[in-house]
Amino acid sequence: TFQMKLGKETLKDLYELSYLFFCNKEEAQKILDTKESDIKNLLKMMKDIGPKIVIITDGPNGSYVYDGTEYWFIAMYPDPSPPVDRTGAGDSFSSTFTSAIALGKKIPEALSWGPINSMSVVQYVGAQKGLLHKDKLELLLHNAPESFAPQKI
Numbered sequence: 001t002f003q004m005k006l007g008k009e010t011l012k013d014l015y016e017l018s019y020l021f022f023c024n025k026e027e028a029q030k031i032l033d034t035k036e037s038d039i040k041n042l043l044k045m046m047k048d049i050g051p052k053i054v055i056i057t058d059g060p061n062g063s064y065v066y067d068g069t070e071y072w073f074i075a076m077y078p079d080p081s082p083p084v085d086r087t088g089a090g091d092s093f094s095s096t097f098t099s100a101i102a103l104g105k106k107i108p109e110a111l112s113w114g115p116i117n118s119m120s121v122v123q124y125v126g127a128q129k130g131l132l133h134k135d136k137l138e139l140l141l142h143n144a145p146e147s148f149a150p151q152k153i
Contacts, residue, residue, distance in 0.1 A: 004027065004030050004031050007033070008031055008032060008033070008049050012049060012050060014050075015049045015050035015051055016049075016050035016051075017050070018050060018051040018052065019051070019052045019053065020051070020052070020053050020055065020094075020097070020098055020101065021046065021051035021053070021054050021055065022055045022056075022057070022090070022093075022094040022097075023046070023055075023056060023057075024056065024057045024058065024059070024090060025037075025039065025042065025056055025057070025058045025059075028042045028045075028046055028056050029042070031046070032045050032046065032049075039056060039058065039064050040064075040066070040071055040153070042056055043056055043064055043065075043066035043071060044066060046066075047066055047067075047068055052067070052068070053065065053066070053067045053107070054066050054067075055094070055097060055111075057090055057093060060076055062074055062075045062076060062115075063093065063111065063114060063115065064153070065107055065111055067107060070107075070152055071152065071153045072107055072108060072111055072150050072151065072152060072153065073150070073151050073152075073153045074111045074112060074114075074115060074148070074149070074150045074151070075115070075147070075148060076115050076118070076119065077115040077116045077118070077119040077140070077144065077148055078119070078145060078148070079119055079122065079123070080119075080123065081123065083122035083123065084122065084123055084124055084125055085122060085124065085125045085126065086122050087125070087126060087127050088121045088122075088126065088127025088128065088130075089118040089121060089122050090118075091127055092114075092117040092118050092120075092121040092127070092130075092131060093114035093115060093117065093118045094114070095117075096113045096114045096116070096117040096118075096137070097110045097111065097113060097114040098110075099113070100113040100114075107150075108150035109150075111150045112141055112144075112148070112149070112150055113137060113141065115148075116132065116137050116140050116141060116144075117131060117132050117137060120132050120140075
């Protein structure tokens, strides 16, 4: 959090070097020093300070991506039971999205991978237990409800 306090101008060079940039909605507002709540505006404002692809998570409201051309949204993957501990949800989402991109997946598919690992991690205490291997993640994605799909917004 101390980096956010430095202000966006101080970190502008770092933002410009970023290929993927992840934060939650409240962090985006803090970084941008704004009360803006419209997610598309926040995505564009974050993109304007440098990252190639911006991903903003909004807890139970889903996650959003902007690459300078298209905006995407995905809802949370349905929890099999109420979350035990939300520690690690954002980290598992971002690391899984990043892994999918590194494997050559396009943004919509990478966006569908992230929430699946988050759903699994929040079923346990801590940030690592519940992390899924690629084969289990792909099985859950294959068996996902029809409503769980990335949408252009």
